[in-house]
Amino acid sequence: MLPEDNISGKLPGDWSIKLSCDYEQEQTQLKTIVETLGREVKQREQKKTNVGKFISAVKKYMDMTRLDATILREFMEQIGASDTYTTDEQQKRVKIRGIEILYNFIGALDFEEAREESQTAQNQNNARAGTA
Known part of the structure:
Protein backbone atom coordinates (compact mmCIF):
# COMPACT_ATOMS: atom_id res chain seq x y z
CA MET A 1 0.00 0.00 0.00
CA LEU A 2 1.65 3.12 -1.20
CA PRO A 3 0.80 6.81 -0.82
CA GLU A 4 -0.03 6.73 -4.52
CA ASP A 5 -2.78 4.21 -3.66
CA ASN A 6 -4.36 6.81 -1.39
CA ILE A 7 -4.26 9.48 -4.09
CA SER A 8 -5.75 7.17 -6.69
CA GLY A 9 -8.51 6.20 -4.27
CA LYS A 10 -7.41 2.55 -3.86
CA LEU A 11 -6.69 3.05 -0.12
CA PRO A 12 -9.23 4.40 2.35
CA GLY A 13 -8.17 7.68 4.03
CA ASP A 14 -8.14 6.27 7.58
CA TRP A 15 -5.80 3.47 6.49
CA SER A 16 -3.44 5.95 4.94
CA ILE A 17 -3.35 8.00 8.16
CA LYS A 18 -2.80 4.89 10.31
CA LEU A 19 0.01 3.62 8.09
CA SER A 20 1.62 7.05 8.08
CA CYS A 21 1.49 7.23 11.92
CA ASP A 22 2.88 3.71 12.23
CA TYR A 23 5.70 4.62 9.84
CA GLU A 24 6.58 7.75 11.82
CA GLN A 25 6.59 5.80 15.12
CA GLU A 26 8.82 3.15 13.64
CA GLN A 27 11.23 5.80 12.33
CA THR A 28 11.40 7.42 15.76
CA GLN A 29 12.07 4.05 17.43
CA LEU A 30 14.76 3.20 14.91
CA LYS A 31 16.48 6.57 15.44
CA THR A 32 16.48 5.97 19.19
CA ILE A 33 17.93 2.49 18.73
CA VAL A 34 20.66 3.80 16.41
CA GLU A 35 21.59 6.53 18.93
CA THR A 36 21.69 4.02 21.80
CA LEU A 37 23.82 1.56 19.85
CA GLY A 38 26.15 4.38 18.79
CA ARG A 39 26.70 5.34 22.43
CA GLU A 40 27.35 1.70 23.37
CA VAL A 41 29.92 1.35 20.59
CA MET A 76 45.67 3.95 41.13
CA GLU A 77 42.96 6.54 40.87
CA GLN A 78 41.54 6.13 44.37
CA ILE A 79 41.75 3.89 47.41
CA GLY A 80 38.70 3.60 49.66
CA ALA A 81 38.30 1.91 53.03
CA SER A 82 35.06 0.83 54.69
CA ASP A 83 34.23 1.18 58.36
CA THR A 84 35.59 -1.57 60.57
CA TYR A 85 33.36 -4.39 61.72
CA THR A 86 33.63 -7.72 63.52
CA THR A 87 32.24 -10.99 62.30
CA ASP A 88 32.41 -12.68 65.69
CA GLU A 89 31.06 -10.91 68.77
CA GLN A 90 33.22 -13.20 70.94
CA GLN A 91 36.37 -11.75 69.35
CA LYS A 92 35.68 -8.04 69.35
CA ARG A 93 39.38 -7.32 69.03
CA VAL A 94 39.39 -8.83 65.52
CA LYS A 95 38.34 -6.05 63.16
CA ILE A 96 37.73 -6.28 59.44
CA ARG A 97 37.95 -3.37 57.03
CA GLY A 98 37.12 -3.59 53.34
CA ILE A 99 39.47 -1.88 50.93
CA GLU A 100 38.54 -0.94 47.37
CA ILE A 101 41.11 0.19 44.86
CA LEU A 102 40.02 2.06 41.74
CA TYR A 103 42.69 1.70 39.10
CA ASN A 104 43.33 4.27 36.42
CA PHE A 105 41.80 3.33 33.08
CA ILE A 106 39.85 0.27 34.30
CA GLY A 107 38.19 1.12 37.62
CA ALA A 108 37.74 -1.55 40.30
CA LEU A 109 39.13 -4.98 39.51
CA ASP A 110 37.78 -8.21 40.94
CA PHE A 111 41.01 -10.16 41.36
CA GLU A 112 39.27 -13.43 42.22
CA GLU A 113 37.21 -13.26 39.01
CA ALA A 114 40.29 -12.31 36.97
CA ARG A 115 42.23 -15.21 38.50
CA GLU A 116 39.41 -17.64 37.61
CA GLU A 117 39.18 -16.31 34.04
CA SER A 118 42.94 -16.61 33.65
CA GLN A 119 42.88 -20.18 34.95
CA THR A 120 40.03 -21.09 32.58
CA ALA A 121 41.90 -19.61 29.61
CA GLN A 122 45.07 -21.44 30.60
CA ASN A 123 43.18 -24.73 30.91
CA GLN A 124 41.63 -24.21 27.47
CA ASN A 125 45.04 -23.47 25.96
CA ASN A 126 46.48 -26.57 27.60
CA ALA A 127 43.59 -28.68 26.27
CA ARG A 128 44.13 -27.31 22.76
CA ALA A 129 47.86 -27.98 22.96
CA GLY A 130 47.13 -31.55 24.05
CA THR A 131 44.89 -32.15 21.01
CA ALA A 132 47.27 -30.57 18.51
Missing part, protein backbone atom coordinates in the same frame (compact mmCIF):
# COMPACT_ATOMS: atom_id res chain seq x y z
CA LYS A 42 31.72 4.50 21.79
CA GLN A 43 31.71 3.24 25.38
CA ARG A 44 33.14 -0.12 24.34
CA GLU A 45 35.80 1.54 22.21
CA GLN A 46 36.75 3.74 25.19
CA LYS A 47 36.95 0.69 27.46
CA LYS A 48 39.15 -1.07 24.92
CA THR A 49 41.43 1.97 24.77
CA ASN A 50 41.55 2.17 28.56
CA VAL A 51 42.40 -1.52 28.91
CA GLY A 52 45.17 -1.04 26.34
CA LYS A 53 46.59 1.86 28.36
CA PHE A 54 46.44 -0.20 31.54
CA ILE A 55 48.21 -3.13 29.88
CA SER A 56 50.91 -0.76 28.59
CA ALA A 57 51.47 0.54 32.12
CA VAL A 58 51.64 -3.02 33.47
CA LYS A 59 54.21 -4.03 30.84
CA LYS A 60 56.25 -0.93 31.67
CA TYR A 61 56.69 -2.14 35.25
CA MET A 62 56.89 -5.92 34.78
CA ASP A 63 60.44 -6.05 36.11
CA MET A 64 60.09 -3.52 38.93
CA THR A 65 61.77 -4.40 42.17
CA ARG A 66 60.38 -1.60 44.31
CA LEU A 67 56.97 0.04 44.51
CA ASP A 68 57.12 3.82 44.84
CA ALA A 69 54.68 6.73 44.82
CA THR A 70 55.16 7.41 41.09
CA ILE A 71 54.12 3.89 40.17
CA LEU A 72 51.17 4.00 42.55
CA ARG A 73 49.94 7.26 41.02
CA GLU A 74 50.20 5.80 37.54
CA PHE A 75 48.09 2.78 38.46
Whole structure:
Protein backbone atom coordinates (compact mmCIF):
# COMPACT_ATOMS: atom_id res chain seq x y z
CA MET A 1 0.00 0.00 0.00
CA LEU A 2 1.65 3.12 -1.20
CA PRO A 3 0.80 6.81 -0.82
CA GLU A 4 -0.03 6.73 -4.52
CA ASP A 5 -2.78 4.21 -3.66
CA ASN A 6 -4.36 6.81 -1.39
CA ILE A 7 -4.26 9.48 -4.09
CA SER A 8 -5.75 7.17 -6.69
CA GLY A 9 -8.51 6.20 -4.27
CA LYS A 10 -7.41 2.55 -3.86
CA LEU A 11 -6.69 3.05 -0.12
CA PRO A 12 -9.23 4.40 2.35
CA GLY A 13 -8.17 7.68 4.03
CA ASP A 14 -8.14 6.27 7.58
CA TRP A 15 -5.80 3.47 6.49
CA SER A 16 -3.44 5.95 4.94
CA ILE A 17 -3.35 8.00 8.16
CA LYS A 18 -2.80 4.89 10.31
CA LEU A 19 0.01 3.62 8.09
CA SER A 20 1.62 7.05 8.08
CA CYS A 21 1.49 7.23 11.92
CA ASP A 22 2.88 3.71 12.23
CA TYR A 23 5.70 4.62 9.84
CA GLU A 24 6.58 7.75 11.82
CA GLN A 25 6.59 5.80 15.12
CA GLU A 26 8.82 3.15 13.64
CA GLN A 27 11.23 5.80 12.33
CA THR A 28 11.40 7.42 15.76
CA GLN A 29 12.07 4.05 17.43
CA LEU A 30 14.76 3.20 14.91
CA LYS A 31 16.48 6.57 15.44
CA THR A 32 16.48 5.97 19.19
CA ILE A 33 17.93 2.49 18.73
CA VAL A 34 20.66 3.80 16.41
CA GLU A 35 21.59 6.53 18.93
CA THR A 36 21.69 4.02 21.80
CA LEU A 37 23.82 1.56 19.85
CA GLY A 38 26.15 4.38 18.79
CA ARG A 39 26.70 5.34 22.43
CA GLU A 40 27.35 1.70 23.37
CA VAL A 41 29.92 1.35 20.59
CA LYS A 42 31.72 4.50 21.79
CA GLN A 43 31.71 3.24 25.38
CA ARG A 44 33.14 -0.12 24.34
CA GLU A 45 35.80 1.54 22.21
CA GLN A 46 36.75 3.74 25.19
CA LYS A 47 36.95 0.69 27.46
CA LYS A 48 39.15 -1.07 24.92
CA THR A 49 41.43 1.97 24.77
CA ASN A 50 41.55 2.17 28.56
CA VAL A 51 42.40 -1.52 28.91
CA GLY A 52 45.17 -1.04 26.34
CA LYS A 53 46.59 1.86 28.36
CA PHE A 54 46.44 -0.20 31.54
CA ILE A 55 48.21 -3.13 29.88
CA SER A 56 50.91 -0.76 28.59
CA ALA A 57 51.47 0.54 32.12
CA VAL A 58 51.64 -3.02 33.47
CA LYS A 59 54.21 -4.03 30.84
CA LYS A 60 56.25 -0.93 31.67
CA TYR A 61 56.69 -2.14 35.25
CA MET A 62 56.89 -5.92 34.78
CA ASP A 63 60.44 -6.05 36.11
CA MET A 64 60.09 -3.52 38.93
CA THR A 65 61.77 -4.40 42.17
CA ARG A 66 60.38 -1.60 44.31
CA LEU A 67 56.97 0.04 44.51
CA ASP A 68 57.12 3.82 44.84
CA ALA A 69 54.68 6.73 44.82
CA THR A 70 55.16 7.41 41.09
CA ILE A 71 54.12 3.89 40.17
CA LEU A 72 51.17 4.00 42.55
CA ARG A 73 49.94 7.26 41.02
CA GLU A 74 50.20 5.80 37.54
CA PHE A 75 48.09 2.78 38.46
CA MET A 76 45.67 3.95 41.13
CA GLU A 77 42.96 6.54 40.87
CA GLN A 78 41.54 6.13 44.37
CA ILE A 79 41.75 3.89 47.41
CA GLY A 80 38.70 3.60 49.66
CA ALA A 81 38.30 1.91 53.03
CA SER A 82 35.06 0.83 54.69
CA ASP A 83 34.23 1.18 58.36
CA THR A 84 35.59 -1.57 60.57
CA TYR A 85 33.36 -4.39 61.72
CA THR A 86 33.63 -7.72 63.52
CA THR A 87 32.24 -10.99 62.30
CA ASP A 88 32.41 -12.68 65.69
CA GLU A 89 31.06 -10.91 68.77
CA GLN A 90 33.22 -13.20 70.94
CA GLN A 91 36.37 -11.75 69.35
CA LYS A 92 35.68 -8.04 69.35
CA ARG A 93 39.38 -7.32 69.03
CA VAL A 94 39.39 -8.83 65.52
CA LYS A 95 38.34 -6.05 63.16
CA ILE A 96 37.73 -6.28 59.44
CA ARG A 97 37.95 -3.37 57.03
CA GLY A 98 37.12 -3.59 53.34
CA ILE A 99 39.47 -1.88 50.93
CA GLU A 100 38.54 -0.94 47.37
CA ILE A 101 41.11 0.19 44.86
CA LEU A 102 40.02 2.06 41.74
CA TYR A 103 42.69 1.70 39.10
CA ASN A 104 43.33 4.27 36.42
CA PHE A 105 41.80 3.33 33.08
CA ILE A 106 39.85 0.27 34.30
CA GLY A 107 38.19 1.12 37.62
CA ALA A 108 37.74 -1.55 40.30
CA LEU A 109 39.13 -4.98 39.51
CA ASP A 110 37.78 -8.21 40.94
CA PHE A 111 41.01 -10.16 41.36
CA GLU A 112 39.27 -13.43 42.22
CA GLU A 113 37.21 -13.26 39.01
CA ALA A 114 40.29 -12.31 36.97
CA ARG A 115 42.23 -15.21 38.50
CA GLU A 116 39.41 -17.64 37.61
CA GLU A 117 39.18 -16.31 34.04
CA SER A 118 42.94 -16.61 33.65
CA GLN A 119 42.88 -20.18 34.95
CA THR A 120 40.03 -21.09 32.58
CA ALA A 121 41.90 -19.61 29.61
CA GLN A 122 45.07 -21.44 30.60
CA ASN A 123 43.18 -24.73 30.91
CA GLN A 124 41.63 -24.21 27.47
CA ASN A 125 45.04 -23.47 25.96
CA ASN A 126 46.48 -26.57 27.60
CA ALA A 127 43.59 -28.68 26.27
CA ARG A 128 44.13 -27.31 22.76
CA ALA A 129 47.86 -27.98 22.96
CA GLY A 130 47.13 -31.55 24.05
CA THR A 131 44.89 -32.15 21.01
CA ALA A 132 47.27 -30.57 18.51
